[in-house]
Amino acid sequence: MDQKVTSKALLGELLDKHYQDAIDAKARGKLVAWSTSIAPQELLETMNIKVVYPENHAAAIGARKCAQEFIDDSESKGYSIDLCSYARVNLGYMSIRDSIAGNIPMPDFIFCCNNICNTVIKWYENIAKDLGVPIILFDMPFNHTYEVQEHSVKYIRGQFEDAIAKLEEISGEKFDYDRFREVMAVSSETARWWKKATSLAASVPSPLNGFDLFNYMATIVCMRGKQEGLNLFKLWAEELQEKIRNGEGPWKTGEEKYRIMWDGIACWPYLSDTYKTLKNHGINMVTSTYPDSWTIVYESNDIDGMARAYSSNYVNRNLDYGVDNIAGIVKEFSLDGIIYHSNRSCKLMDFRQYEVQRRVRERTGVPSVIFDGDQTDPRAFSLAQYETRIQTLVEMMEQRKQEGRCER
Amino acid sequence: MSRLHKIISELEEISTHPGRAVRKQMEKTGKKAVGCFPYYTPEEIIYAAGMLPVGMWGGQSEIKQADTYLQSFCCSIMRENLEQGMSGVYDMLSAVIIPTYCDTLKCVCENWKVAVPQIKTIPMVYPQNRATSAGVAYMTDEYRRVIKELEAMTGAEITETELLKSIALYEGYRRTIRKFVAISGHYPKTLNARVRHAVIKAGFFCDKKNYSTMIGELLSELKKVPSEKSEGIRVVLTGILAEPDALLDLFDENGVTIVADDLAQESRQFRTSVDMGENALEMLAYRYAIQECSLLYDEAKRRGTLLKDLVKDNRADGVVIVMMKFCDPEEFDYPIYKKELEEEGIPMLYLEIEQKMDSVEQLRTRIQAFTEMVMHKSLFYNGKENDDVHGY
Ligand code: SF4
Ligand code: SF4
Numbered sequence: 039m040d041q042k043v044t045s046k047a048l049l050g051e052l053l054d055k056h057y058q059d060a061i062d063a064k065a066r067g068k069l070v071a072w073s074t075s076i077a078p079q080e081l082l083e084t085m086n087i088k089v090v091y092p093e094n095h096a097a098a099i100g101a102r103k104c105a106q107e108f109i110d111d112s113e114s115k116g117y118s119i120d121l122c123s124y125a126r127v128n129l130g131y132m133s134i135r136d137s138i139a140g141n142i143p144m145p146d147f148i149f150c151c152n153n154i155c156n157t158v159i160k161w162y163e164n165i166a167k168d169l170g171v172p173i174i175l176f177d178m179p180f181n182h183t184y185e186v187q188e189h190s191v192k193y194i195r196g197q198f199e200d201a202i203a204k205l206e207e208i209s210g211e212k213f214d215y216d217r218f219r220e221v222m223a224v225s226s227e228t229a230r231w232w233k234k235a236t237s238l239a240a241s242v243p244s245p246l247n248g249f250d251l252f253n254y255m256a257t258i259v260c261m262r263g264k265q266e267g268l269n270l271f272k273l274w275a276e277e278l279q280e281k282i283r284n285g286e287g288p289w290k291t292g293e294e295k296y297r298i299m300w301d302g303i304a305c306w307p308y309l310s311d312t313y314k315t316l317k318n319h320g321i322n323m324v325t326s327t328y329p330d331s332w333t334i335v336y337e338s339n340d341i342d343g344m345a346r347a348y349s350s351n352y353v354n355r356n357l358d359y360g361v362d363n364i365a366g367i368v369k370e371f372s373l374d375g376i377i378y379h380s381n382r383s384c385k386l387m388d389f390r391q392y393e394v395q396r397r398v399r400e401r402t403g404v405p406s407v408i409f410d411g412d413q414t415d416p417r418a419f420s421l422a423q424y425e426t427r428i429q430t431l432v433e434m435m436e437q438r439k440q441e442g443r444c445e446r
Numbered sequence: 447m448s449r450l451h452k453i454i455s456e457l458e459e460i461s462t463h464p465g466r467a468v469r470k471q472m473e474k475t476g477k478k479a480v481g482c483f484p485y486y487t488p489e490e491i492i493y494a495a496g497m498l499p500v501g502m503w504g505g506q507s508e509i510k511q512a513d514t515y516l517q518s519f520c521c522s523i524m525r526e527n528l529e530q531g532m533s534g535v536y537d538m539l540s541a542v543i544i545p546t547y548c549d550t551l552k553c554v555c556e557n558w559k560v561a562v563p564q565i566k567t568i569p570m571v572y573p574q575n576r577a578t579s580a581g582v583a584y585m586t587d588e589y590r591r592v593i594k595e596l597e598a599m600t601g602a603e604i605t606e607t608e609l610l611k612s613i614a615l616y617e618g619y620r621r622t623i624r625k626f627v628a629i630s631g632h633y634p635k636t637l638n639a640r641v642r643h644a645v646i647k648a649g650f651f652c653d654k655k656n657y658s659t660m661i662g663e664l665l666s667e668l669k670k671v672p673s674e675k676s677e678g679i680r681v682v683l684t685g686i687l688a689e690p691d692a693l694l695d696l697f698d699e700n701g702v703t704i705v706a707d708d709l710a711q712e713s714r715q716f717r718t719s720v721d722m723g724e725n726a727l728e729m730l731a732y733r734y735a736i737q738e739c740s741l742l743y744d745e746a747k748r749r750g751t752l753l754k755d756l757v758k759d760n761r762a763d764g765v766v767i768v769m770m771k772f773c774d775p776e777e778f779d780y781p782i783y784k785k786e787l788e789e790e791g792i793p794m795l796y797l798e799i800e801q802k803m804d805s806v807e808q809l810r811t812r813i814q815a816f817t818e819m820v821m822h823k824s825l826f827y828n829g830k831e832n833d834d835v836h837g838y
Pocket of ligand 2: 524551773775
């Protein structure tokens with residue numbers, strides 16, 4: 039019987055294979071890199087170097103509710119409780135090296151891009167120092183202007199060239215520019231399909247339960263340059279389109295009463311708690327600010343375009359962009375409300391949140407709440423506070439609906 | 447009052463009342479003033495533009511308005527800067543330059559634009575790959591961009607000649623203040639922790655030309671008096687800054703002499719010299735390329751080595767870590783150099799600080815205990831006569 043594989047099943051398979059490939063490569067004496075989540079993986083894919091993403095791994099450890107052990111280990115080495123918990127989990131993993139969430143091989147070199155934050159510079163410096171391995175840093179200047187400035191593009195391009203030279207040196211192999219062009223094309227195409235699939239949640243009701251988005255995010259991180267990744271997102275998009283045609287909402291049971299956006303990363307250790315609280319109120323998280331960071335699209339063979347794309351994710355851009363971005367999402371996804379996760383781990387996302395919230399509220403009228411949490415440190419979240427905030431949000435959304443101020 | 451004490455009290459007055467000092471100079475010289483957020487903002491360029499660079503290093507005010515922009519887990523120095531900006535403390539400034547080395551600074555730069563609209567914001571991004579040719583090119587492009595902004599403010603061109611003159615002046619200032627730092631440990635009473643800090647900090651609020659002259663005079667006055675014996679222990683300070691004053695007083699109370707520092711607010715500002723470059727901007731860029739600081743990418747992670755050298759070269763008994771609470775770059779460096787210093791058997795005292803602290807009682811106990819512990823251990827030549835005082 040030819041039963042069709044669902045994208046969810048495929049996702050699981052691909053992730054398992056992704057980790058297994060890295061473990062196998064290590065066992066065969068091949069190079070393994072550790073990379074930040076939005077780094078120019080095109081270069082590594084071109085050289086067929088296996089990559090592991092510590093942020094993904096830390097998130098998986100968080101979701102399996104076993105982060106504390108790793109956090110304790112790094113804190114015992116002197117890492118402050120106030121540092122990003124992905125870093126604390128990963129730096130703890132470096133000594134424990136065993137987790138029920140799956141294991142990863144140690145890196146032969148480090149691939150770090152600070153378009154997501156400058157925290158990763160320090161974190162990855164430390165990995166490199168502890169393990170005595172080389173590091174390649176892509177420094178993407180923070181865009182205090184709305185768009186990426188030309189001298190930044192030039193600088194980033196120069197760094198791509200330097201990185202290629204360094205990769206050739208580390209691997210002892212020549213960089214294949216034809217293969218590079220192919221990988222660039224696949225990567226952009228995958229990102230387009232990622233965007234397309236996630237945008238389908240704009241339908242009312244949304245075919246997508248947004249917490250699934252968090253699962254698919256792990257694959258856009260690690261599969262962007264691969265044909266399998268492209269296939270996965272195409273399949274996912276088809277499934278969502280099918281659901282739209284059938285008028286299916288996000289859940290088998292229960293109606294989508296409110297549509298909200300989640301700003302920031304999930305609380306991995308409390309994924310089901312945070313999800314259930316929303317679902318009980320009929321709230322569907324249809325989208326988030328975060329996933330769009332992987333919509334890295336550029337013309338194949340356009341290195342400057344690639345440089346610009348990698349520097350254009352929202353956390354690396356100014357406040358005006360942050361506001362426009364969310365205001366745009368409110369409209370596109372017909373949102374009723376917004377939840378801002380004030381994430382103890384991520385200062386770069388947090389310290390603009392208050393002003394963004396004010397301006398988005400002014401501009402769109404959509405109500406919002408902020409709750410305190412953390413992406414992986416289980417100690418920094420209180421379910422009671424979260425529930426109260428969600429309750430408040432529901433009341434505000436309800437009032438707004440009754441006053442008929444809801445535009446849709 | 448001796449001439450020596452007069453200069454010291456003048457510098458103390460400047461560092462404790464920076465606003466007054468800056469206003470006075472603006473009146474006297476007719477210059478505009480430009481605020482320099484930490485860290486390593488291009489003072490030379492501001493100076494060459496005929497304006498007065500002013501350091502902005504937080505303070506001790508009550509945080510009220512800044513809370514509407516920054517969560518409580520933001521470092522105190524940036525909450526203070528924003529608070530003071532919002533309450534008008536910096537209104538005499540024509541512009542502020544805000545670099546974006548850490549995640550907090552990126553956000554504060556963005557918030558400042560909105561929260562303190564009366565003062566022009568000039569953001570600045572320093573490259574992290576700073577020793578490569580792409581990095582140096584980017585740095586000089588950033589300098590050029592800032593130059594254009596400053597020129598628009600004054601209406602006058604900033605010439606290469608003025609830039610070179612300014613760089614020479616700053617090199618002179620750096621040499622002078624380094625001499626002060628080198629000698630301060632020999633005068634643990636006259637230049638105790640509080641005084642040493644005030645003398646260095648005053649530089650942020652002075653025309654560097656006058657300031658160098660003052661420090662020069664201070665040094666020659668010092669030459670006339672005999673060095674003082676330190677009775678307690680000798681330490682190296684490391685961190686962003688060593689404040690508030692109540693903390694420094696604890697060092698003095700417990701006979702702790704600061705013989706060297708690796709503080710962002712102090713030696714990191716001036717320990718590096720210009721050593722190459724075809725033109726003024728390249729000189730600045732290359733100087734930046736060889737600077738060492740927790741905020742600047744360092745593949746080799748040399749901080750531990752640097753601290754070990756400071757301990758050795760200054761015959762220090764230990765290292766005091768003044769950890770700015772919520773400062774990622776500093777907190778990430780700590781476990782690495784901690785291990786390295788432990789391996790060398792160098793005693794360490796870890797003090798978590800905020801700029802404004804309700805009580806320093808806890809710190810007092812820790813400093814006391816550390817002092818006693820080190821006195822018993824006395825690793826190096828503690829208590830010996832200081833020789834070679836003026837051999838710099
Ligand atoms: S959570 Fe924030 S601080 Fe941590 S790695 Fe991600 S972007 Fe950086
Ligand atoms: S370097 Fe540390 S103290 Fe300075 S602004 Fe950044 S977080 Fe704050």
